[in-house]
Amino acid sequence: MQNHQHFLIHKPHGFLSQFVYAKKRSKKLLGELYDFPEGTMAIGRLDEASEGLLLLTTDGMMSEIVRGKSVExxxxxxxxxxxxxxxxxxxxxxxxxxxxxxxxxxxxxxxxxxxxxxxxxxxxxxxxxxxxxxxxxxxxxxxxxxxxxxxxxxxxxxxxxxxxxxxxxGNIHLQLKAGEVLSIFEFEI
Incomplete structure:
Protein backbone atom coordinates (compact mmCIF):
# COMPACT_ATOMS: atom_id res chain seq x y z
CA MET A 1 0.00 0.00 0.00
CA GLN A 2 1.40 3.37 -1.04
CA ASN A 3 1.74 6.09 1.60
CA HIS A 4 0.19 9.22 0.18
CA GLN A 5 0.84 12.75 1.33
CA HIS A 6 -1.80 15.41 1.82
CA PHE A 7 -1.52 19.15 2.29
CA LEU A 8 -3.72 22.06 3.29
CA ILE A 9 -2.80 25.44 1.90
CA HIS A 10 -4.20 28.94 2.13
CA LYS A 11 -3.77 29.92 -1.51
CA PRO A 12 -3.04 33.62 -1.72
CA HIS A 13 -4.45 35.96 -4.35
CA GLY A 14 -2.38 35.94 -7.54
CA PHE A 15 -1.28 32.28 -7.50
CA LEU A 16 -2.46 29.63 -9.94
CA SER A 17 -3.73 26.33 -8.49
CA GLN A 18 -1.12 24.39 -10.44
CA PHE A 19 2.57 23.54 -10.57
CA VAL A 20 3.28 23.99 -14.29
CA TYR A 21 2.22 26.84 -16.55
CA ALA A 22 2.87 26.26 -20.25
CA LYS A 23 2.12 29.74 -21.56
CA LYS A 24 4.87 32.30 -22.08
CA ARG A 25 3.76 34.78 -19.40
CA SER A 26 5.24 34.09 -15.99
CA LYS A 27 2.76 33.27 -13.23
CA LYS A 28 3.03 32.49 -9.53
CA LEU A 29 2.63 28.75 -8.98
CA LEU A 30 1.98 26.61 -5.88
CA GLY A 31 5.51 25.19 -5.94
CA GLU A 32 6.80 28.62 -4.92
CA LEU A 33 5.06 28.28 -1.55
CA TYR A 34 6.37 24.86 -0.49
CA ASP A 35 8.57 21.98 -1.68
CA PHE A 36 5.76 19.57 -2.57
CA PRO A 37 6.67 15.97 -3.49
CA GLU A 38 6.46 14.88 -7.10
CA GLY A 39 2.97 13.79 -8.08
CA THR A 40 1.20 16.29 -5.84
CA MET A 41 -2.03 17.62 -7.34
CA ALA A 42 -4.50 20.26 -6.31
CA ILE A 43 -7.95 18.92 -5.45
CA GLY A 44 -10.17 21.28 -7.38
CA ARG A 45 -9.00 24.75 -8.23
CA LEU A 46 -9.24 28.32 -7.19
CA ASP A 47 -8.74 30.84 -9.97
CA GLU A 48 -5.84 33.28 -9.87
CA ALA A 49 -7.91 36.03 -8.25
CA SER A 50 -9.46 33.73 -5.62
CA GLU A 51 -7.99 32.82 -2.25
CA GLY A 52 -8.46 30.35 0.52
CA LEU A 53 -8.46 26.68 1.40
CA LEU A 54 -6.94 24.39 -1.20
CA LEU A 55 -6.34 20.71 -0.55
CA LEU A 56 -3.48 18.94 -2.28
CA THR A 57 -2.67 15.24 -2.39
CA THR A 58 -0.61 12.56 -4.06
CA ASP A 59 -3.70 10.29 -3.98
CA GLY A 60 -5.83 10.49 -7.14
CA MET A 61 -8.70 8.58 -5.50
CA MET A 62 -8.88 11.12 -2.67
CA SER A 63 -9.00 13.86 -5.29
CA GLU A 64 -12.01 12.22 -6.94
CA ILE A 65 -13.85 11.86 -3.62
CA VAL A 66 -13.31 15.47 -2.56
CA ARG A 67 -14.31 16.88 -5.95
CA GLY A 68 -17.51 14.83 -5.83
CA LYS A 69 -20.95 16.35 -5.45
CA SER A 70 -21.40 15.01 -1.91
CA VAL A 71 -18.68 17.26 -0.45
CA GLU A 72 -19.68 20.82 0.45
CA GLY A 170 -16.27 19.21 3.81
CA ASN A 171 -15.39 19.40 7.49
CA ILE A 172 -11.96 20.99 6.92
CA HIS A 173 -11.96 24.70 7.77
CA LEU A 174 -9.45 27.33 6.71
CA GLN A 175 -7.25 28.16 9.69
CA LEU A 176 -4.00 29.11 7.98
CA LYS A 177 -2.74 32.55 7.00
CA ALA A 178 -2.28 33.36 3.31
CA GLY A 179 0.64 31.40 1.87
CA GLU A 180 0.87 28.92 4.75
CA VAL A 181 1.03 25.19 4.03
CA LEU A 182 0.31 22.33 6.43
CA SER A 183 1.44 18.78 5.68
CA ILE A 184 -0.94 16.20 7.14
CA PHE A 185 -1.00 12.40 7.26
CA GLU A 186 -4.64 12.01 6.36
CA PHE A 187 -7.88 13.90 6.30
CA GLU A 188 -11.52 13.04 6.51
CA ILE A 189 -14.09 14.93 4.49
Whole structure:
Protein backbone atom coordinates (compact mmCIF):
# COMPACT_ATOMS: atom_id res chain seq x y z
CA MET A 1 0.00 0.00 0.00
CA GLN A 2 1.40 3.37 -1.04
CA ASN A 3 1.74 6.09 1.60
CA HIS A 4 0.19 9.22 0.18
CA GLN A 5 0.84 12.75 1.33
CA HIS A 6 -1.80 15.41 1.82
CA PHE A 7 -1.52 19.15 2.29
CA LEU A 8 -3.72 22.06 3.29
CA ILE A 9 -2.80 25.44 1.90
CA HIS A 10 -4.20 28.94 2.13
CA LYS A 11 -3.77 29.92 -1.51
CA PRO A 12 -3.04 33.62 -1.72
CA HIS A 13 -4.45 35.96 -4.35
CA GLY A 14 -2.38 35.94 -7.54
CA PHE A 15 -1.28 32.28 -7.50
CA LEU A 16 -2.46 29.63 -9.94
CA SER A 17 -3.73 26.33 -8.49
CA GLN A 18 -1.12 24.39 -10.44
CA PHE A 19 2.57 23.54 -10.57
CA VAL A 20 3.28 23.99 -14.29
CA TYR A 21 2.22 26.84 -16.55
CA ALA A 22 2.87 26.26 -20.25
CA LYS A 23 2.12 29.74 -21.56
CA LYS A 24 4.87 32.30 -22.08
CA ARG A 25 3.76 34.78 -19.40
CA SER A 26 5.24 34.09 -15.99
CA LYS A 27 2.76 33.27 -13.23
CA LYS A 28 3.03 32.49 -9.53
CA LEU A 29 2.63 28.75 -8.98
CA LEU A 30 1.98 26.61 -5.88
CA GLY A 31 5.51 25.19 -5.94
CA GLU A 32 6.80 28.62 -4.92
CA LEU A 33 5.06 28.28 -1.55
CA TYR A 34 6.37 24.86 -0.49
CA ASP A 35 8.57 21.98 -1.68
CA PHE A 36 5.76 19.57 -2.57
CA PRO A 37 6.67 15.97 -3.49
CA GLU A 38 6.46 14.88 -7.10
CA GLY A 39 2.97 13.79 -8.08
CA THR A 40 1.20 16.29 -5.84
CA MET A 41 -2.03 17.62 -7.34
CA ALA A 42 -4.50 20.26 -6.31
CA ILE A 43 -7.95 18.92 -5.45
CA GLY A 44 -10.17 21.28 -7.38
CA ARG A 45 -9.00 24.75 -8.23
CA LEU A 46 -9.24 28.32 -7.19
CA ASP A 47 -8.74 30.84 -9.97
CA GLU A 48 -5.84 33.28 -9.87
CA ALA A 49 -7.91 36.03 -8.25
CA SER A 50 -9.46 33.73 -5.62
CA GLU A 51 -7.99 32.82 -2.25
CA GLY A 52 -8.46 30.35 0.52
CA LEU A 53 -8.46 26.68 1.40
CA LEU A 54 -6.94 24.39 -1.20
CA LEU A 55 -6.34 20.71 -0.55
CA LEU A 56 -3.48 18.94 -2.28
CA THR A 57 -2.67 15.24 -2.39
CA THR A 58 -0.61 12.56 -4.06
CA ASP A 59 -3.70 10.29 -3.98
CA GLY A 60 -5.83 10.49 -7.14
CA MET A 61 -8.70 8.58 -5.50
CA MET A 62 -8.88 11.12 -2.67
CA SER A 63 -9.00 13.86 -5.29
CA GLU A 64 -12.01 12.22 -6.94
CA ILE A 65 -13.85 11.86 -3.62
CA VAL A 66 -13.31 15.47 -2.56
CA ARG A 67 -14.31 16.88 -5.95
CA GLY A 68 -17.51 14.83 -5.83
CA LYS A 69 -20.95 16.35 -5.45
CA SER A 70 -21.40 15.01 -1.91
CA VAL A 71 -18.68 17.26 -0.45
CA GLU A 72 -19.68 20.82 0.45
CA UNK A 73 -17.42 23.74 -0.40
CA UNK A 74 -18.08 27.02 1.42
CA UNK A 75 -16.98 30.39 0.09
CA UNK A 76 -17.02 33.89 1.53
CA UNK A 77 -17.57 36.48 -1.18
CA UNK A 78 -17.11 40.21 -0.76
CA UNK A 79 -19.67 41.72 -3.11
CA UNK A 80 -20.19 45.16 -4.60
CA UNK A 81 -22.93 46.94 -2.63
CA UNK A 82 -25.03 45.98 0.37
CA UNK A 83 -26.61 42.68 -0.63
CA UNK A 84 -30.34 42.24 -0.03
CA UNK A 85 -32.25 39.35 1.50
CA UNK A 86 -34.02 39.00 -1.86
CA UNK A 87 -30.69 38.41 -3.60
CA UNK A 88 -29.71 35.87 -0.92
CA UNK A 89 -32.99 33.99 -1.51
CA UNK A 90 -32.37 33.96 -5.26
CA UNK A 91 -28.89 32.51 -4.67
CA UNK A 92 -30.34 29.81 -2.38
CA UNK A 93 -32.90 28.75 -4.97
CA UNK A 94 -30.55 28.66 -7.95
CA UNK A 95 -29.78 31.26 -10.58
CA UNK A 96 -29.11 31.05 -14.29
CA UNK A 97 -25.46 31.40 -15.32
CA UNK A 98 -23.48 30.66 -18.46
CA UNK A 99 -21.24 27.61 -18.59
CA UNK A 100 -19.37 26.37 -21.68
CA UNK A 101 -21.55 28.51 -23.91
CA UNK A 102 -24.85 27.19 -22.55
CA UNK A 103 -27.23 28.51 -19.91
CA UNK A 104 -27.28 26.59 -16.65
CA UNK A 105 -29.41 26.93 -13.51
CA UNK A 106 -27.35 26.35 -10.38
CA UNK A 107 -28.49 23.82 -7.81
CA UNK A 108 -30.07 25.00 -4.57
CA UNK A 109 -27.44 26.00 -2.04
CA UNK A 110 -27.00 27.59 1.35
CA UNK A 111 -26.31 31.31 1.37
CA UNK A 112 -26.36 33.98 4.06
CA UNK A 113 -25.03 37.41 4.88
CA UNK A 114 -21.78 37.39 6.87
CA UNK A 115 -21.39 40.09 9.50
CA UNK A 116 -18.10 39.02 11.08
CA UNK A 117 -15.12 37.56 9.22
CA UNK A 118 -12.80 34.95 10.72
CA UNK A 119 -9.18 36.04 11.27
CA UNK A 120 -7.90 33.60 8.64
CA UNK A 121 -9.45 35.71 5.86
CA UNK A 122 -6.95 38.47 6.59
CA UNK A 123 -6.68 41.68 4.64
CA UNK A 124 -6.00 40.09 1.26
CA UNK A 125 -5.35 42.20 -1.80
CA UNK A 126 -6.80 45.70 -1.50
CA UNK A 127 -9.85 45.70 -3.75
CA UNK A 128 -10.84 49.36 -3.53
CA UNK A 129 -11.52 52.09 -1.00
CA UNK A 130 -14.62 53.70 0.44
CA UNK A 131 -14.89 56.24 -2.41
CA UNK A 132 -16.25 53.48 -4.65
CA UNK A 133 -19.20 52.64 -2.42
CA UNK A 134 -20.05 50.03 0.19
CA UNK A 135 -19.41 46.31 0.05
CA UNK A 136 -20.82 43.37 1.97
CA UNK A 137 -19.81 39.75 2.63
CA UNK A 138 -21.87 36.62 2.02
CA UNK A 139 -21.38 32.90 2.50
CA UNK A 140 -22.26 30.48 -0.29
CA UNK A 141 -22.05 26.71 0.27
CA UNK A 142 -22.11 24.53 -2.86
CA UNK A 143 -21.82 20.87 -3.75
CA UNK A 144 -21.14 21.64 -7.39
CA UNK A 145 -18.31 23.61 -8.91
CA UNK A 146 -18.78 25.01 -12.38
CA UNK A 147 -16.14 27.35 -13.83
CA UNK A 148 -16.16 30.63 -11.83
CA UNK A 149 -19.58 29.65 -10.47
CA UNK A 150 -19.70 31.81 -7.33
CA UNK A 151 -18.61 34.91 -9.26
CA UNK A 152 -21.25 34.23 -11.92
CA UNK A 153 -23.94 33.61 -9.30
CA UNK A 154 -23.37 36.87 -7.41
CA UNK A 155 -23.25 38.82 -10.68
CA UNK A 156 -26.53 37.18 -11.75
CA UNK A 157 -28.28 38.65 -8.69
CA UNK A 158 -26.76 42.11 -9.23
CA UNK A 159 -23.89 42.00 -6.71
CA UNK A 160 -20.60 41.22 -8.48
CA UNK A 161 -17.90 39.48 -6.44
CA UNK A 162 -14.90 41.64 -5.57
CA UNK A 163 -13.03 39.12 -3.42
CA UNK A 164 -13.57 35.37 -3.08
CA UNK A 165 -12.20 33.14 -0.30
CA UNK A 166 -12.91 29.41 0.09
CA UNK A 167 -13.16 28.80 3.82
CA UNK A 168 -14.28 25.17 4.01
CA UNK A 169 -14.13 21.87 2.13
CA GLY A 170 -16.27 19.21 3.81
CA ASN A 171 -15.39 19.40 7.49
CA ILE A 172 -11.96 20.99 6.92
CA HIS A 173 -11.96 24.70 7.77
CA LEU A 174 -9.45 27.33 6.71
CA GLN A 175 -7.25 28.16 9.69
CA LEU A 176 -4.00 29.11 7.98
CA LYS A 177 -2.74 32.55 7.00
CA ALA A 178 -2.28 33.36 3.31
CA GLY A 179 0.64 31.40 1.87
CA GLU A 180 0.87 28.92 4.75
CA VAL A 181 1.03 25.19 4.03
CA LEU A 182 0.31 22.33 6.43
CA SER A 183 1.44 18.78 5.68
CA ILE A 184 -0.94 16.20 7.14
CA PHE A 185 -1.00 12.40 7.26
CA GLU A 186 -4.64 12.01 6.36
CA PHE A 187 -7.88 13.90 6.30
CA GLU A 188 -11.52 13.04 6.51
CA ILE A 189 -14.09 14.93 4.49
Missing amino acids: KEYYAQVDGIITEEAIERLKNGVEIGFNGIRYVTKKCDSKIVFELPDCIGEGKKIRDERHGPTSWISITLTEGKFRQVRKMTAAVGFPTLRLVRIRV
